Each structure stands twice: as structure tokens, then as C-alpha cells.
Amino acid sequence: MSTSVPIDDPLSKAPGEWQQWMTDRGYPAFRGRQLFEWLWRHHIRHYDDITVWPKDLRRTMATAMPLNRLELVKAEAAEDGTTKLLLELADRQRVETVILPHDYGHSLCISSQVGCAMGCHFCASGLKGRIRQLSAGEMLDQVAYANRWLKPQGAQVTRIDIMGIGEPLDNYPNVIRFLHLVHDPLAMGLGYRHITVSTSGVVPKIYQLADEGLPVTLAVSLHAPTDALRSQLMPVNRAYPIRKLMDACRYYVERTGRRITFEYLLLRGINDHDELAVKLAELVRGFPSHVNLIPWNPVDEHPFLPSPSAQVRRFQHIVQDAGISCTIRRELGQEIDAACGQLRLREEEPVSP
Numbered sequence: 001m002s003t004s005v006p007i008d009d010p011l012s013k014a015p016g017e018w019q020q021w022m023t024d025r026g027y028p029a030f031r032g033r034q035l036f037e038w039l040w041r042h043h044i045r046h047y048d049d050i051t052v053w054p055k056d057l058r059r060t061m062a063t064a065m066p067l068n069r070l071e072l073v074k075a076e077a078a079e080d081g082t083t084k085l086l087l088e089l090a091d092r093q094r095v096e097t098v099i100l101p102h103d104y105g106h107s108l109c110i111s112s113q114v115g116c117a118m119g120c121h122f123c124a125s126g127l128k129g130r131i132r133q134l135s136a137g138e139m140l141d142q143v144a145y146a147n148r149w150l151k152p153q154g155a156q157v158t159r160i161d162i163m164g165i166g167e168p169l170d171n172y173p174n175v176i177r178f179l180h181l182v183h184d185p186l187a188m189g190l191g192y193r194h195i196t197v198s199t200s201g202v203v204p205k206i207y208q209l210a211d212e213g214l215p216v217t218l219a220v221s222l223h224a225p226t227d228a229l230r231s232q233l234m235p236v237n238r239a240y241p242i243r244k245l246m247d248a249c250r251y252y253v254e255r256t257g258r259r260i261t262f263e264y265l266l267l268r269g270i271n272d273h274d275e276l277a278v279k280l281a282e283l284v285r286g287f288p289s290h291v292n293l294i295p296w297n298p299v300d301e302h303p304f305l306p307s308p309s310a311q312v313r314r315f316q317h318i319v320q321d322a323g324i325s326c327t328i329r330r331e332l333g334q335e336i337d338a339a340c341g342q343l344r345l346r347e348e349e350p351v352s353p
């Protein structure tokens, strides 16, 4: 696994790296695999919890590789079972992760950065800019925490969307490392096809992801079918306009065989006109794709209003009548501020440990 992740982050290490770490220090290699398994299968919080280990190894690890797992600050559950967890990192920064119940199991929407640099005008997460990248281990620990949360129900995370706070492709090496780790059978063993990587449209990284040989689903936040409108809503469009974005999407489909999901947030009177539905269908025609319409969740900090539900359905029918697969995202967890970044903004002040 080749990424630029610092080697001293214990939650970000792969089993092979742990084996090497152990042998370099005179311990048997199998201790490395054992440690990885105890971290992600047994979710230990201290090395002393590894009961099969000799005391001296537990002490060595505690000094050489201090373990800082995510701490729960707050959990909010909606009636439909959607649960938003606000988790604190070692430096007291906070991220959100959201568990969503479905017929097929539970999906988890994880964050990839603290804050976000992309500045989409409708988004709570970008209001204060990007504070820092999350390590692969900090992303993986969100999954581990969600699994721990679901365990009493006899459930676990079966799908992952890297769609929470942050632009995943702006944290590329850590996200790639995370994908390898979460796929590892000694961790969660999750199939790549059960993982969606979302992007606001960082074109060069879409090409790079296409060449990684990882058949993850790519979700592109489109939100407007014309450059003029998209540039108003999403500054990234000025650097990578729609034509370049569509070329990159086509390349992704060719290389991976996976269809692209286009996310489209419907904002009343802004991007929900009938003619924009026609334009949207024209834009995504010609390669395997799916359009996911997202009813807007109002955010205090932004002036947008949700499209009336009749217009949401009308928009969907226009796209579908043009032969494009198009669904409306279920409105999950409305009463718990389900738009990304809202809980974190509301809970700005750190709590005492």
C-alpha cells in the first residue's frame, strides 16, 4: 500500500505494516496481524485490553504508539432510526458520522475532513473552511464506532458513503488508504462495490481514482446542468467546468465498468425549473448513470428554500421520461439536522472529558 500517510498513526496502519513494525523490534510477525484484528474486530481502547499479549509488549506499545480512538460527544436519533454521531478526535476537533437504516441493512455516511475547502454555497460544512485532513484511521474509526453502536441491535454497517463533511478527493491518499483498510478481512471486510466515494468534481483526482483498480461507486455532486448556474453554487466549477467533469466521468465508467451517480439538490426557484431537468437529462445521457434528487434540508446559515414536493416529482418525471434512471432520496432524519455539518456547527464548544 503506497500513500503519504505518516507511519506513526496506529489507527492507519495496514496488517503488513504492523508485521514489519513488530519484526523490526524483535517481536514475532504474527503479533502485527493480531494487533490489527484486536483494533478493528474487538475495538480495544487500550493495549492492556489485548489479553493474549505479554505485559511487556502492551507497555511497549502504549509508550511507542499511543492509542487515541474517537470519543462520542453526542448522539441524536430520529424516529426513522437515522442516528447522527458527533465524534471527537485526539486534538478535540469534531466530525459527524450518520447511520442510516435501510431495507437491506445500515449504511454509514462518514466524514473525510474537518471542515471543507470547497465552499459550496448551500453547505454548512464549508462555512469555516477546511481545518484539517482526517487520517485513514480516523475514517476507519468512524466505521468501528458505528458498528459498536449497532451491535446491541445485532446489526452492522453494510455500506459506506464517503459523503459527510469534507471533499474526499481533496484528501486523496488518506481516502485510498482507508478504502484498502476497510476492505481488509481482518477489519470490516467490506466489498468495494458497497462503498461510494462522493466528489464535488475534482477532475484530476477522478482520473486518478479510475486508475486505482478499486471498483467503488463514484457519486458526483452536480446540482446544476449549466456552467453559469453551477459556478454560482459551487466554486469548484470555475476550475473544472461541466464538460471536463463529464469527460472524467466517462473515463471513470470506461475504466471501472461502474455507473456514476449524479447527486442533484433541489433548491426552490434556483435549479428546479423544468428546462433544467431537460438539460440535466441531456447532459448525463450516453453513459451508464443514475440521478439522485435530494430534497433540500434548510440550513439556518443559508437562504435557500426546499422545492415543493410536487415540483420535485415533476422534475423526476422529466428526467425519467428522457430515459434516465432517476430517484428521489428518502428524507431521513429531518428532525436531527441531517444536512452535513449542522450538528458540528451547533455543538462548537468542546465538552469536558
Ligand code: SF4
Binding pocket: 116, 117, 118, 119, 120, 123, 124, 125, 126, 164, 165, 166, 167, 199, 200, 340
Ligand atoms: S457540499 Fe461537500 S464539497 Fe461542498 S462544501 Fe460541503 S462538504 Fe465540501
